[in-house]
Amino acid sequence: MAGRLRGAALAGCLGLCGTALALLAVVLLRAYVLRPAPGPRVWGRRPELGFELSARDRRELKEALRGAIKIQTVSFSPDDQNTTALAEFGNYIKKVFPAVFSAKFIQHEIIGEYSHLFTVQGSDPQLTPYMLLAHMDVVPASQEGWVAPPFSAEERGGFIYGRGTMDNKNSAIGILQALEFLLRKDYRLRRSFYIGIGHDEEIYGHKGARKIADLLEARGVKLSFLLDEGSAILDGFIKGIKAPVAVIGITEKGALTVKLSVEKEPGHSSAPPKETSIGILAGALSRLEQNPMPNMFGHGPEIRTLEHLASEFTFPLNLIMTNLWLFSPIVSRILQQMPSTNALIRTTTAITMFNAGIKTNIIPPSAKATVNFRIHPSQKAEEVLEIIKTTIADDRVKIDVQETFDPNPISPWDNQAFGVQIFRRTLLDVFPEVSSVAPGICIANTDSRHFAKLTDAIYLFNPLIIKPDDFLRIHGLNERISVEGYEKQVEFLYQLIQNSDIKKLPEPHANSHEL
Numbered sequence: 001m002a003g004r005l006r007g008a009a010l011a012g013c014l015g016l017c018g019t020a021l022a023l024l025a026v027v028l029l030r031a032y033v034l035r036p037a038p039g040p041r042v043w044g045r046r047p048e049l050g051f052e053l054s055a056r057d058r059r060e061l062k063e064a065l066r067g068a069i070k071i072q073t074v075s076f077s078p079d080d081q082n083t084t085a086l087a088e089f090g091n092y093i094k095k096v097f098p099a100v101f102s103a104k105f106i107q108h109e110i111i112g113e114y115s116h117l118f119t120v121q122g123s124d125p126q127l128t129p130y131m132l133l134a135h136m137d138v139v140p141a142s143q144e145g146w147v148a149p150p151f152s153a154e155e156r157g158g159f160i161y162g163r164g165t166m167d168n169k170n171s172a173i174g175i176l177q178a179l180e181f182l183l184r185k186d187y188r189l190r191r192s193f194y195i196g197i198g199h200d201e202e203i204y205g206h207k208g209a210r211k212i213a214d215l216l217e218a219r220g221v222k223l224s225f226l227l228d229e230g231s232a233i234l235d236g237f238i239k240g241i242k243a244p245v246a247v248i249g250i251t252e253k254g255a256l257t258v259k260l261s262v263e264k265e266p267g268h269s270s271a272p273p274k275e276t277s278i279g280i281l282a283g284a285l286s287r288l289e290q291n292p293m294p295n296m297f298g299h300g301p302e303i304r305t306l307e308h309l310a311s312e313f314t315f316p317l318n319l320i321m322t323n324l325w326l327f328s329p330i331v332s333r334i335l336q337q338m339p340s341t342n343a344l345i346r347t348t349t350a351i352t353m354f355n356a357g358i359k360t361n362i363i364p365p366s367a368k369a370t371v372n373f374r375i376h377p378s379q380k381a382e383e384v385l386e387i388i389k390t391t392i393a394d395d396r397v398k399i400d401v402q403e404t405f406d407p408n409p410i411s412p413w414d415n416q417a418f419g420v421q422i423f424r425r426t427l428l429d430v431f432p433e434v435s436s437v438a439p440g441i442c443i444a445n446t447d448s449r450h451f452a453k454l455t456d457a458i459y460l461f462n463p464l465i466i467k468p469d470d471f472l473r474i475h476g477l478n479e480r481i482s483v484e485g486y487e488k489q490v491e492f493l494y495q496l497i498q499n500s501d502i503k504k505l506p507e508p509h510a511n512s513h514e515l
């Protein structure tokens with residue numbers, strides 16, 4: 001009997017081991033043998049390209065950005081902007097970029113009072129134009145907590161500190177700087193392009209970018225691609241990846257901002273009701289925080305980001321990322337641990353404003369709060385609103401939608417996508433240390449969504465190497481950019497404009513480096 005039991009146990013164990021071995025074999029086979037062949041290799045590395053800055057150029061480049069940071073172009077709320085500063089910014093760029101403003105083939109227009117549209121006419125009208133987008137307005141900054149005042153543009157330890165250094169005067173000034181340098185070298189552009197500099201991106205871009213887009217649409221413009229802020233060269237964001245990787249946004253999340261309010265009879269605090277307006281609203285907000293929106297990992301482009309970066313991961317993570325069909329439940333659990341990666345896999349919930357109460361001994365007549373949701377690419381605003389109502393489940397809480405839009409459509413990402421190949425080419429030229437370029441999601445919002453009728457190829461990317469600590473500075477304290485990082489950004493744009501001048505993408509060839 002005991003022998004038979006031992007035999008059965010052994011057979012069971014062998015069966016189990018066999019299953020485990022078979023599973024392992026399948027994993028290895030898929031990982032190393034059945035791996036999809038890499039796409040055609042398009043670009044080869046090029047020796048040093050001529051972006052050489054004299055000491056004077058360097059000083060000029062830095063001072064142009066510092067001067068722009070000092071202009072307090074703050075967007076406080078949709079109807080409160082520092083319009084004096086917005087106008088001053090317009091005068092400033094005219095003064096700092098004389099070649100751009102005097103070139104015969106560049107048309108400059110002011111749109112919506114403070115935004116700027118530049119039409120740079122290339123010599124070959126057959127080539128479809130592209131667009132570079134940026135914004136000049138910034139979010140407010142507290143005076144406390146900064147190592148240098150937020151509009152001082154002080155330089156410390158190789159960094160320029162100030163609101164707008166990463167979001168997004170670095171792009172607005174950087175694009176014009178790159179063009180100024182090219183014009184001074186008498187570079188003759190072949191492909192036309194547009195530069196848009198919005199003045200109200202931080203309050204949804206209705207008066208700036210949207211008007212620029214409407215005007216271009218009315219002129220019948222179609223774009224081969226559009227590049228805006230929204231992602232970057234990420235260093236240290238992803239556990240298991242050592243080298244910096246360029247993640248280019250191919251979509252951005254949608255947004256839904258709701259105002260919640262509760263009204264109740266005021267009265268004497270000595271005989272309070274069971275619940276006050278503050279208590280009721282606090283309960284609703286707590287339910288929203290305690291019940292995050294569903295994890296959507298695998299339903300949007302986040303999975304493509306990991307697949308593209310799979311070979312960058314150290315063992316055994318590389319194996320896991322190559323086999324997401326098997327490991328995605330584990331991966332999605334890991335991603336939700338950090339706020340920046342959690343934002344990739346679900347609609348996020350952020351309670352951003354709360355106002356209530358009059359005096360210590362008055363029952364508060366009303367309580368109000370604002371909750372800002374960023375919608376995952378696989379969901380729609382309507383669906384999110386339904387979840388909010390079910391989660392709050394209290395008719396005393398009034399829900400008013402303030403601003404809402406669905407996620408952007410997904411832009412093309414393949415060997416034929418002109419913009420993507422130009423970004424690869426330019427990254428290879430300017431950031432040789434970047435070994436991978438992957439499609440990703442912009443977790444915030446940008447002005448680019450207003451241009452959806454002009455092109456299906458909208459990309460979100462800032463050519464800056466950023467670490468998790470830098471990300472916290474955007475809209476936070478001590479926003480800063482390194483002087484070296486800004487020079488590289490200008491170099492990237494300088495090169496990008498020239499690289500975009502090719503007529504068509506080269507045929508794939510075998511012996512070149514592939515990003």
Ligand SMILES: CCCCCCCC/C=C\CCCCCCCC(=O)N[C@@H](CC(N)=O)C(=O)O
Nearest residue numbers: 201202203204230231232237340341444445446
């Ligand atoms: C796979 C790796 C994980 C990725 C983590 C995310 C890292 C993101 C890195 C850089 C992103 C920088 C994004 C800056 C864009 C900010 C744009 C902005 O502030 N827009 C406003 C506009 C508005 N009011 O709607 C916003 O609030 O979104």
Ligand SMILES: [Zn+2]
Nearest residue numbers: 167168201229
């Ligand atoms: Zn921005």
Ligand SMILES: [Zn+2]
Nearest residue numbers: 139167202475
């Ligand atoms: Zn911003």
